[in-house]
Amino acid sequence: MLEDSFTELERTRLEKLHALQAEGLEPYPTRAEQTHTSQEAIDAFIRAEEAGDEIPIKVTLAGRLRALRTMGKIAFAHIDDRGGRVQLFFRINDLGEKKMAELDKFFDLGDFIQASGYMFRTKRGEVTLYVEDFKLLAKALRPLPAAKDEMVDGELVRHATLSDPETRYRQRYVDLAVNPDVQKIFKVRAATVRALRQFLDDHDFIEVETPILQPIYGGAAAKPFVTHHNQLHQDLFLRISFELYLKRLLVGGLERVYEIGRDFRNEGVSFKHNPEFTQLEFYWAYADYLKVMDFTEQMIAFAAEQVLGTTKISFDGKEIDLTPPWNRLELRQGLIEATGIDIDEHPTAESLEAAMKAKGLTAKPGSSRGKLIDALLGDFLEPNFIQPTFLYNYPRDISPLAKNQPGNPTVVERFEGFVGGMELCNAFSELNDPLDQEQRFLEMGRDYKSDDEERHPMDDDYLNALSYGMPPAGGFGIGVDRLVMLLTGRRSIREVILFPHLRSLAEDDSN
């Protein structure tokens, strides 16, 4: 039972709940009213004040009680609502002894309250609601952690507050109720998604939704989650990317499509990996990776401008400028500069591995040439790309869905965008030759060990779709969570996901 878990503090609150019920008061009334937010009420008062208007601003406010200072015959309180915070003033002369006693006896910090009256300015100058009537809207049986806040020059200063990351993530509702900065992160997140959507809509893209439950997963090299449909007696995979479905839509004549949604990857969890994460992918007929590159830097700069009002951001102690154009560096050239190895001189994994060993670099045994290059990229290039950088022209064998560079059989037209030392997005000229695509799937099967869960399974229906003809196109994918990390200056992906994945707690933690 819930009650069994209550601490002494919580039992005290429960007793108050019973006591107010005994007086005929309702701790969880059904109806509530809110005519203004705190901000609207304050703004309305200030406008009237400036206009010299005597008409009182009558309002009904509702919110969570965050501070209560009772002083015998008067009391001050602060409540939080979606507009911010506002002070309430209670006076026994206006409310009567019974209501004043109610406030003192039955209300706790964290309770939801509704209060009606008119706005005025206290002697200290704070615009405040002069309460003529109030009622409890919802009793909080558990106390919120944060204790004291202070307004200094209009800025909310929080003294001791909830900071334990485990409690913050497991009980995000408490974190949000107590930490205004956390609410801000998710407002920025919403604004970011809105901006991306607007940018794509404005460029004549249409938003679509494709299956999350898929009989064959693909479009990325990642391990999937598996689930099962009982009635169909069929195993299904949670998607690891949207790619193969979105490109089927290009075949169908939807020339510009995008999807914003959740991907699921059954892999390690880290400060930049959550098992489920939000992805944006778009596919653009008659474009190629160079057009997509231009478009990408415009889109990200637009989002930053919309959300923050600037393209200059601060991340991990570094100032980053998202203003286009971004740096562009060919992968081969980048590796020559960073490692002294020219990958073009090493057409095989064996040759490249030998070159790495000659430089004192260890290679993971059995890696393909592409995987070796990818490892070099991750070790020597990625961490240094603090300012936005496009790295382009990737090895073919780690890019099975990208189109070859004309005249170059080992290099594909692909780029990745890096910001803040982190991979942000990935794009290429889409492979639309069904025969080549089939060959790539087969090569995957040959190059990757059969027990490698990251191999790309053959998707016959996708090949069938390509066989009807897919226009040449540029395609793009971005980790929305990582973009939000950049725009909010958070170093951990968990900070920008409302409910990041945490291990379940044991039912019985006494063992």
Next chain:
RNA sequence: GGGCGUGUAGCUCAAUGGUAGAGCAGUGGCCUUUUAAGCCAUUGGUUGGGAGUUCGAGCCUCCCCACGCUCACCA
């Protein structure tokens, strides 16, 4: 999965192997324009869980749990 670290009151944190404390919150008082309100008094602990060493463990050892950092992994 490996390494390192953390876990003490509702929250934030103290505590040489020797009586588990503080601030805030809570509770009882005083207080008619306060605002981290103030003053007086006061409650609150399975020190993450289990075992061991010891006369004695929050502290030392081992096992387990969770979280954080990091490595591996992550087209």
